Amino acid sequence: MSTASARRLNAQNARSGAPRGAGPVPPLVRDRDCYVAGVAGGLATHLGWSPLLVRVIFLVTGLVGAGVLLYLWLWAFTPWAEPTDAAPRVTRRAPVAWILVALAIGGAATAIGQALTTYEVRVGGAVPWIPTVVVTVLLAVAAGAWTSFIDRRDPERGRRTEVAVRLVATGVLTVLAVVLLTGPSAAQSPTVVFLAALFVVIGIGLLYAPSLVTLWNDLTTERVARIRDEQRSAIAAHLHDSVLQTLALIQNRAGASSEAGRLARAQERELRSWLFEGDSPADSDLATDLRDFASALELDYPVHIEVVAVGSSTERASGELAAAAREAMLNAARHAGGDVSVYIEGAATAVDVFVRDRGPGFDVASVASDRLGVRESIIGRMRRAGGRGTVGPGAGGVGTEVHLRFETGEAARG
Amino acid sequence: MAEQITVVVVDDHSIFRSGLRADLDDSVLVVGEADDVDSAIAVITAAAPTVVLLDVHLPGGTDAASSGGAEVIRRTAALVPGTRFLALSVSDSAEDVVGVIRAGARGYITKGSSGSDVSRAVHAVAGGDAVFSPRLAGFVLDAFGAAGGEIASTDEELDRLSAREQEVMRLIARGYAYKEVAATLFISTKTVETHVSSVLRKLQLSSRHELTAWATARKLL
Numbered sequence: 001m002s003t004a005s006a007r008r009l010n011a012q013n014a015r016s017g018a019p020r021g022a023g024p025v026p027p028l029v030r031d032r033d034c035y036v037a038g039v040a041g042g043l044a045t046h047l048g049w050s051p052l053l054v055r056v057i058f059l060v061t062g063l064v065g066a067g068v069l070l071y072l073w074l075w076a077f078t079p080w081a082e083p084t085d086a087a088p089r090v091t092r093r094a095p096v097a098w099i100l101v102a103l104a105i106g107g108a109a110t111a112i113g114q115a116l117t118t119y120e121v122r123v124g125g126a127v128p129w130i131p132t133v134v135v136t137v138l139l140a141v142a143a144g145a146w147t148s149f150i151d152r153r154d155p156e157r158g159r160r161t162e163v164a165v166r167l168v169a170t171g172v173l174t175v176l177a178v179v180l181l182t183g184p185s186a187a188q189s190p191t192v193v194f195l196a197a198l199f200v201v202i203g204i205g206l207l208y209a210p211s212l213v214t215l216w217n218d219l220t221t222e223r224v225a226r227i228r229d230e231q232r233s234a235i236a237a238h239l240h241d242s243v244l245q246t247l248a249l250i251q252n253r254a255g256a257s258s259e260a261g262r263l264a265r266a267q268e269r270e271l272r273s274w275l276f277e278g279d280s281p282a283d284s285d286l287a288t289d290l291r292d293f294a295s296a297l298e299l300d301y302p303v304h305i306e307v308v309a310v311g312s313s314t315e316r317a318s319g320e321l322a323a324a325a326r327e328a329m330l331n332a333a334r335h336a337g338g339d340v341s342v343y344i345e346g347a348a349t350a351v352d353v354f355v356r357d358r359g360p361g362f363d364v365a366s367v368a369s370d371r372l373g374v375r376e377s378i379i380g381r382m383r384r385a386g387g388r389g390t391v392g393p394g395a396g397g398v399g400t401e402v403h404l405r406f407e408t409g410e411a412a413r414g
Numbered sequence: 415m416a417e418q419i420t421v422v423v424v425d426d427h428s429i430f431r432s433g434l435r436a437d438l439d440d441s442v443l444v445v446g447e448a449d450d451v452d453s454a455i456a457v458i459t460a461a462a463p464t465v466v467l468l469d470v471h472l473p474g475g476t477d478a479a480s481s482g483g484a485e486v487i488r489r490t491a492a493l494v495p496g497t498r499f500l501a502l503s504v505s506d507s508a509e510d511v512v513g514v515i516r517a518g519a520r521g522y523i524t525k526g527s528s529g530s531d532v533s534r535a536v537h538a539v540a541g542g543d544a545v546f547s548p549r550l551a552g553f554v555l556d557a558f559g560a561a562g563g564e565i566a567s568t569d570e571e572l573d574r575l576s577a578r579e580q581e582v583m584r585l586i587a588r589g590y591a592y593k594e595v596a597a598t599l600f601i602s603t604k605t606v607e608t609h610v611s612s613v614l615r616k617l618q619l620s621s622r623h624e625l626t627a628w629a630t631a632r633k634l635l
Contacts, residue, residue, distance in 0.1 A: 248525035308552035341589025395594035
């Protein structure tokens with residue numbers, strides 16, 4: 001105890017960074033590194049008393065009754081301390097469930113002893129082992145509740161402890177019930193013994209009730225998620241039928257390069273990505289990034305960019321390949337306009353990106369040397385990154401096609 | 415193109431139907447319109463058009479597992495054997511698109527396509543060709559594991575694409591027109607069309623596990 005309280009004092013001093021009494025009163029919070037619930041420790045820190053003293057006071061007043069209420073009150077209403085590096089999560093050092101189980105075992109042993117040794121039952125009087133049985137059952141149920149609601153979330157205890165605690169408690173209660181039913185008391189006062197045994201059996205049932213509650217909570221959570229999903233897809237279907245159709249029609253009637261068509265296309269793309277790509281956070285893989293970039297370009301230039309992605313690639317949006325591809329798309333939008341196709345193919349060993357436009361096309365050699373766009377941003381960038389970039393005329397000599405290739409086979413970059 | 419191609423437009427939006435009708439060429443004659451699954455079946459069987467322009471999503475479907483468009487194809491294909499279906503959709507979900515192709519549609523174009531594009535696609539479908547948009551080509555490459563380097567060893571194999579078919583699909587996905595694909599691969603446009611039709615057949619007949627598994631994985635729900 002003394003080392004523990006010394007540790008606590010050290011921790012407290014380290015936290016406040018000042019000798020005790022000098023700074024403001026530390027707030028009333030429950031320390032994450034605690035024995036049971038951190039109430040006594042937190043109160044001691046707050047009042048500047050010794051934790052041992054606080055614990056003794058709680059124990060003494062707890063025997064009278066008021067201390068228990070105060071403890072529960074503080075437990076319910078005092079927040080946990082902010083997580084720190086030293087105590088990132090709640091650590092309970094006392095094995096509360098096992099202590100409760102041990103107490104239940106003690107109670108059961110006492111009750112069994114009383115039941116076996118009590119031959120005379122006073123007529124109309126209390127059966128001496130009844131209070132012990134009640135306390136035993138309550139202790140066992142408390143152990144079960146503690147282990148399911150509190151220990152289960154504790155990675156150091158978890159499900160294994162839960163199952164073990166419950167098994168031991170069940171065993172204790174079963175033995176108690178069997179002894180009561182077969183002991184000498186059963187012959188003398190069968191009704192009382194039957195009721196007592198029934199109470200014990202109900203206690204066994206209550207032991208498992210917390211896991212039912214947890215199961216029920218899980219079910220409810222799942223159902224809520226499903227309802228939300230269904231609602232979402234209903235909204236998606238509705239928007240799909242109404243807004244997307246209208247946007248498609250606007251594009252159709254307004255023409256590919258008109259302002260209205262452009263806005264409608266950008267909106268359509270945005271809405272569609274929301275509808276069909278789910279609410280998973282947009283991971284910035286290459287295809288997603290280029291799609292986003294395409295919709296941004298469509299807002300700024302009279303261009304229609306179709307992005308088709310095949311296969312899966314580990315290429316990130318932050319990579320050089322993505323930067324070069326964005327540059328190529330920007331060039332196509334700026335100088336060619338109209339329809340631009342972007343094709344991404346991610347294989348196990350290489351990633352290919354094709355950007356193809358149907359603009360006037362241009363000859364790399366004829367571009368003035370002070371224009372760095374193509375030479376540096378695309379070809380040079382790919383070469384420096386260990387890939388390859390080629391710029392050439394599109395099929396049939398129409399437009400321009402940029403081909404970027406990046407081998408990922410041998411040297412996968414971190 | 416002396417004689418007009420008869421077309422039935424199936425879409426649940428009257429605005430879209432009238433817009434499409436106005437945009438289509440003179441070579442295409444709209445002989446009927448329908449706005450849900452049941453009326454579509456009635457109109458198609460009565461008019462027996464050459465081509466049906468079919469929206470993928472239609473109200474009134476009885477089968478929750480497939481889209482209304484796929485159901486229309488399944489229920490009318492036997493009744494009007496001469497009719498070909500062209501899927502027309504704003505949907506980008508791979509599941510819907512592949513579902514309607516597997517039900518028997520001869521192609522897929524997006525509703526953003528211009529009237530002349532749609533007319534051209536109608537002519538292609540009426541002539542027995544398949545119509546692949548870049549996006550559909552991308553879906554197909556994905557579904558057949560082309561990026562993973564799977565190549566069919568014989569043409570008869572249904573579950574994988576041959577090397578040539580993959581090349582064709584890749585070029586289409588890159589935005590090439592059939593003519594440009596033909597020029598790039600030094601083959602005739604007719605050969606390109608043959609390859610595309612063969613891919614379409616494989617897509618419809620293949621029992622490849624991924625086609626269904628992958629579609630399920632992308633389900634909206």
